[in-house]
Amino acid sequence: MTNILLAIxxxxxxxxxxxxxxxxxxxxxxxxxxxxxxxxxxxxxxxxYRGAVSQGLPLEISFTWLSVGALSVELGFLVDRLSLLMLxxxxxxxxxxxxxxxxxxxxxxxxxxxxxxxSIFMFSMTGIVLANNLLMIFFFWEMVGLSSYLLIGFWMSxxxxxxxxxxAFLCNRIGDTGFLLGIIILWGTxxxxxxxxxxxxxxxxxxxxxxxxTLVGLLLFCGVVGKSAQFPLHVWLPDAMEGxxxxxxxxxxxxxxxxxxxxxxxxxxxxxxxxxxxxxxxWFNFSALEAVAFTGALTALLAALIAVQQNDIKRILAYSTLxxxxxxxxxxxxxxxxxxxYHLTTHAFFKALLFLGAGSxxxxxxxxxxxxxxGGLLKRMPITFFTFLVGTLALCGVPPLxxxxxxxAIIAQAFSKSTCLGTISVGVAFLTTFYMxxxxxxxxxGKARSQxxxxxxxxxxxxxxxxxxxxxxxxxxxxWNVDTWMMRHYGLEPESAGWxxxxxxxxxxxxxxxxxxxxxxxxxxxxxxxxxxxxKQDVLPSQLGSVARWLKDKFYLDELYxxxxxxCQDKFxxxxxxxxxxxxxxxxxxxxxxxxxxxxxLWRLSQTGxxxxxxxxxxFGFVVLAYWVVNW
Amino acid sequence: METFESFLTIxxxxxxxxxxxxxxxxxxxxxxxxxxxVVYMSLELMLNAANxxxxxxxxxxxxxxxxxxxxxxxxxxxxxxxxGLALIVSLARKKLPVWVNDLNKxxx
Numbered sequence: 179m180t181n182i183l184l185a186i187x188x189x190x191x192x193x194x195x196x197x198x199x200x201x202x203x204x205x206x207x208x209x210x211x212x213x214x215x216x217x218x219x220x221x222x223x224x225x226x227y228r229g230a231v232s233q234g235l236p237l238e239i240s241f242t243w244l245s246v247g248a249l250s251v252e253l254g255f256l257v258d259r260l261s262l263l264m265l266x267x268x269x270x271x272x273x274x275x276x277x278x279x280x281x282x283x284x285x286x287x288x289x290x291x292x293x294x295x296x297s298i299f300m301f302s303m304t305g306i307v308l309a310n311n312l313l314m315i316f317f318f319w320e321m322v323g324l325s326s327y328l329l330i331g332f333w334m335s336x337x338x339x340x341x342x343x344x345x346a347f348l349c350n351r352i353g354d355t356g357f358l359l360g361i362i363i364l365w366g367t368x369x370x371x372x373x374x375x376x377x378x379x380x381x382x383x384x385x386x387x388x389x390x391x392t393l394v395g396l397l398l399f400c401g402v403v404g405k406s407a408q409f410p411l412h413v414w415l416p417d418a419m420e421g422x423x424x425x426x427x428x429x430x431x432x433x434x435x436x437x438x439x440x441x442x443x444x445x446x447x448x449x450x451x452x453x454x455x456x457x458x459x460x461w462f463n464f465s466a467l468e469a470v471a472f473t474g475a476l477t478a479l480l481a482a483l484i485a486v487q488q489n490d491i492k493r494i495l496a497y498s499t500l501x502x503x504x505x506x507x508x509x510x511x512x513x514x515x516x517x518x519x520y521h522l523t524t525h526a527f528f529k530a531l532l533f534l535g536a537g538s539x540x541x542x543x544x545x546x547x548x549x550x551x552x553g554g555l556l557k558r559m560p561i562t563f564f565t566f567l568v569g570t571l572a573l574c575g576v577p578p579l580x581x582x583x584x585x586x587a588i589i590a591q592a593f594s595k596s597t598c599l600g601t602i603s604v605g606v607a608f609l610t611t612f613y614m615x616x617x618x619x620x621x622x623x624g625k626a627r628s629q630x631x632x633x634x635x636x637x638x639x640x641x642x643x644x645x646x647x648x649x650x651x652x653x654x655x656x657x658w659n660v661d662t663w664m665m666r667h668y669g670l671e672p673e674s675a676g677w678x679x680x681x682x683x684x685x686x687x688x689x690x691x692x693x694x695x696x697x698x699x700x701x702x703x704x705x706x707x708x709x710x711x712x713x714k715q716d717v718l719p720s721q722l723g724s725v726a727r728w729l730k731d732k733f734y735l736d737e738l739y740x741x742x743x744x745x746c747q748d749k750f751x752x753x754x755x756x757x758x759x760x761x762x763x764x765x766x767x768x769x770x771x772x773x774x775x776x777x778x779x780l781w782r783l784s785q786t787g788x789x790x791x792x793x794x795x796x797x798f799g800f801v802v803l804a805y806w807v808v809n810w
Numbered sequence: 811m812e813t814f815e816s817f818l819t820i821x822x823x824x825x826x827x828x829x830x831x832x833x834x835x836x837x838x839x840x841x842x843x844x845x846x847x848v849v850y851m852s853l854e855l856m857l858n859a860a861n862x863x864x865x866x867x868x869x870x871x872x873x874x875x876x877x878x879x880x881x882x883x884x885x886x887x888x889x890x891x892x893x894g895l896a897l898i899v900s901l902a903r904k905k906l907p908v909w910v911n912d913l914n915k916x917x918x
Contacts, residue, residue, distance in 0.1 A: 785917060790910055797841070
């Protein structure tokens with residue numbers, strides 16, 4: 179079992195090393211190595227799943243990595259229901275996207291660099307998934323940040339791509355600072371970072387963290403906010419679409435951005451503690467989970483609103499990802515991580531599908547990303563058309579596709595917790611259907627809106643087969659018992675149900691929520707159809723005026739950051755620069771330097787070069803010494 | 811009377827006085843003369859002044875230690891003269907001056 183775990187973790191990094199060291203000039207071989215390693219990782223993960231289930235869960239293997247005095251740092255693997263689910267999602271979708279990349283990146287001169295980046299990402303992501311303690315998660319957390327940076331800026335000669343990479347890295351860094359602080363406080367108070375130890379400590383004594391409780395939760399949540407692109411650090415994700423489309427699908431839609439949700443689910447016992455603040459901050463008086471829930475809801479709403487007025491196909495999907503991530507985070511926030519992980523799984527399938535479909539269209543239209551220059555793709559690209567349709571319906575939550583079940587689980591729970599959150603989540607469901615309908619009607623239906631759209635052709639099988647496989651998963655993932663699997667992880671006993679009963683379950687369990695969200699979906703679809711079917715241009719800007727402009731310009735958040743935070747930071751940097759230049763460099767270092775220089779110049783005068791001068795000084799010195807010796 | 815007699819009887823003090831006078835002459839020559847060879851000779855004078863003092867101490871203290879040191883000094887002086895004269899000869903061969911105040915390449 180340990181061997182399989184080690185192989186799963188290290189195969190990708192070995193392939194990355196092999197590609198970087200030996201096959202940089204041979205794109206085909208590099209692609210082969212990378213695809214082979216990821217597929218092998220998937221097969222090994224399935225083996226691990228079978229082995230672990232038959233052996234009994236959870237399974238923990240840990241070893242001491244370094245020990246200094248009383249401090250010992252452990253690394254290890256934790257195989258339980260949560261990590262197995264995530265591992266299968268990551269390696270499965272990862273393998274499909276590797277294969278798809280072979281087609282998408284065909285002919286790119288830096289093909290090998292691309293595949294080695296993907297392999298580094300797979301290594302880091304499996305590291306996060308398998309880690310049994312927060313420190314190890316943090317290491318790999320940083321490494322996914324790095325691989326994300328490398329792949330967003332893959333076309334680094336393009337300034338916008340290089341900037342987007344930097345932006346993503348910096349936003350993540352802000353979040354990770356909080357994350358690291360949280361880890362340190364946790365280590366200081368509990369003395370351990372292992373998840374199973376933390377869980378048992380907190381189960382025995384929920385007040386073990388004392389007045390730090392809520393603060394630790396919020397600091398750990400900072401990491402989530404950065405990685406899963408929640409408000410207010412969400413600004414990096416839409417820009418990250420500068421990377422190649424398969425990267426957007428794998429890293430910025432299906433897996434890496436979901437790592438935040440995974441962390442929330444993993445460390446749920448910390449977040450779920452009742453509120454406890456230090457004396458001086460007691461007036462805050464909200465718990466970590468409430469903050470998580472409202473951040474998620476706000477992100478979901480904000481991103482869905484912005485998505486309504488975007489015209490770049492990948493940006494619409496990026497905002498949609500943000501909005502769905504908001505759903506997942508909110509699901510954990512309303513104390514129902516089961517639904518969060520459920521939605522993570524189904525979303526990974528259909529959002530990867532949507533991105534890959536978009537990538538297929540982009541390739542067919544020679545790198546055209548504006549939806550108003552597409553259209554009429556049913557005849558020309560049937561496979562892409564139908565798989566994209568499946569993805570759209572799943573995302574909108576049309577029963578019986580997978581998205582319906584997971585989204586309904588969240589909405590129902592949101593209504594049972596607070597009407598406000600419930601209303602927001604239904605509103606987001608409506609907006610989701612509306613903007614996805616807009617995207618679909620404009621980009622795929624109607625007449626071809628440009629020359630390249632008229633001449634488009636279906637992409638090669640290496641790209642369409644992953645689409646078909648993902649479409650199958652997007653349709654049926656609702657029946658794969660992901661929710662019951664996760665319920666058992668959190669110690670809940672699910673009601674066993676057959677296929678048909680599963681389909682009816684949302685309507686029996688919480689009929690209000692299910693019907694309302696279905697109504698929202700229908701409304702959104704009808705409205706999108708009315709406005710955008712065969713539309714020549716977007717009618718919203720003329721009808722909504724400044725509101726549409728605010729949506730299109732993302733509520734001017736980027737500009738706001740530019741003019742406040744970045745402005746302050748620039749000014750602060752300027753002051754620091756001046757201080758360094760004039761006070762430290764000038765007054766302090768300068769005094770020492772010029773002083774030494776002056777003394778040196780003076781003393782130099784004593785070097786006359788004449789031996790007799792030296793002899794005279796020597797004699798004088800000797801006389802002084804002799805006098806001193808004799809008289810004292 | 812007694813002091814006059816002891817003044818006339820050659821003793822350690824006389825030797826040391828001569829030694830000091832020789833040494834001071836050597837130092838003066840070393841510091842003031844410009845010709846390298848004369849400077850060398852002054853140096854030898856200083857060494858020999860020290861030798862004189864050492865031999866005198868050796869005689870009056872009834873110990874041979876001082877003379878041993880003298881042997882050492884003589885040896886070193888010989889070696890030093892060998893090196894020094896060789897330098898002077900090579901300077902002269904290159905038609906360079908042998909005046910001390912002209913040899914000031916080490917000046918700042």
